[in-house]
Amino acid sequence: MPVTDPRLEIRNITRVFAGRPVVSDVSLKVMPGQVTCLLGPSGCGKSTTLRIIAGVDMQDRGEIHVDGRLVCDTVYRVPPERRSIGLMFQDFALFPHLSVRDNVAFGLRGDKAARRRRVEELLDRVGLLSALAKYPHELSGGEQQRVALARALAPRPSIMLMDEPFSGLDERLKDEIRDSTLDVLKEEGAAVLLVTHEPHEAMRMADEIALMRDGRIVQQGAPYNIYNAPVDRQAAAFFSDIN
Ligand code: ADP
Numbered sequence: 001m002p003v004t005d006p007r008l009e010i011r012n013i014t015r016v017f018a019g020r021p022v023v024s025d026v027s028l029k030v031m032p033g034q035v036t037c038l039l040g041p042s043g044c045g046k047s048t049t050l051r052i053i054a055g056v057d058m059q060d061r062g063e064i065h066v067d068g069r070l071v072c073d074t075v076y077r078v079p080p081e082r083r084s085i086g087l088m089f090q091d092f093a094l095f096p097h098l099s100v101r102d103n104v105a106f107g108l109r110g111d112k113a114a115r116r117r118r119v120e121e122l123l124d125r126v127g128l129l130s131a132l133a134k135y136p137h138e139l140s141g142g143e144q145q146r147v148a149l150a151r152a153l154a155p156r157p158s159i160m161l162m163d164e165p166f167s168g169l170d171e172r173l174k175d176e177i178r179d180s181t182l183d184v185l186k187e188e189g190a191a192v193l194l195v196t197h198e199p200h201e202a203m204r205m206a207d208e209i210a211l212m213r214d215g216r217i218v219q220q221g222a223p224y225n226i227y228n229a230p231v232d233r234q235a236a237a238f239f240s241d242i243n
């Protein structure tokens with residue numbers, strides 16, 4: 001049987017703020033081509049976990065590996081821009097003074113013709129090739145979100161971190177945008193760690209769910225299994241109001 005290595009592996013991550021652990025002993029793997037969802041109620045420590053992986057916060061204990069390479073433990077630390085990580089946050093704004101083309105090209109290095117091809121490939125994938133020369137303020141919220149997705153994917157990051165990336169969008173458009181985002185992520189073969197507090201979103205998008213509560217992962221598995229066999233009453237209640 002072929003052995004596949006995870007794109008991202010975190011081991012026993014712990015983060016303490018003012019004597020209070022907000023992330024406790026969190027371990028997780030994200031496999032190539034898969035969307036792993038870190039799901040849990042507001043305040044349970046999801047964003048803190050993502051910030052630590054991205055390198056903008058530092059764990060008190062634990063290790064982070066990207067493509068089998070140690071990028072951070074408590075003594076060794078690779079800076080954020082050299083971790084091969086793509087980021088998408090709710091308020092991860094586009095550069096207003098740059099065209100759509102230049103926004104997507106922003107993180108790209110190397111040959112000019114290759115960069116140009118990559119930008120056009122991605123804008124085609126998100127359905128915005130015709131908006132190349134436009135500026136962010138000329139686009140709708142959903143279109144801006146698609147440009148941000150293209151920008152984050154452009155340098156082919158080993159792992160994409162997405163923190164509630166749909167929460168700023170019109171409720172009526174969310175499912176459509178979730179589905180088209182998922183199509184793009186799958187076409188790109190991206191490995192994704194998606195943070196959300198909405199069970200519905202996790203069920204719709206995840207290959208794997210890690211259910212988080214009070215800083216800990218309380219259950220992990222395929223969406224169908226977690227939905228059908230919640231670990232306890234609290235987990236069952238969390239899924240019960242799914243829309
Ligand atoms: P989530 O993303 O799941 O809503 P967060 O990771 O943002 O949760 O926050 C988890 C807990 O850690 C919350 O109680 C929050 O108030 C606290 N917290 C987050 N960042 C800091 C910080 N820099 N200093 C102190 N407490 C923080």
Ligand code: MG
Nearest residue numbers: 046047048163
């Ligand atoms: Mg958060």
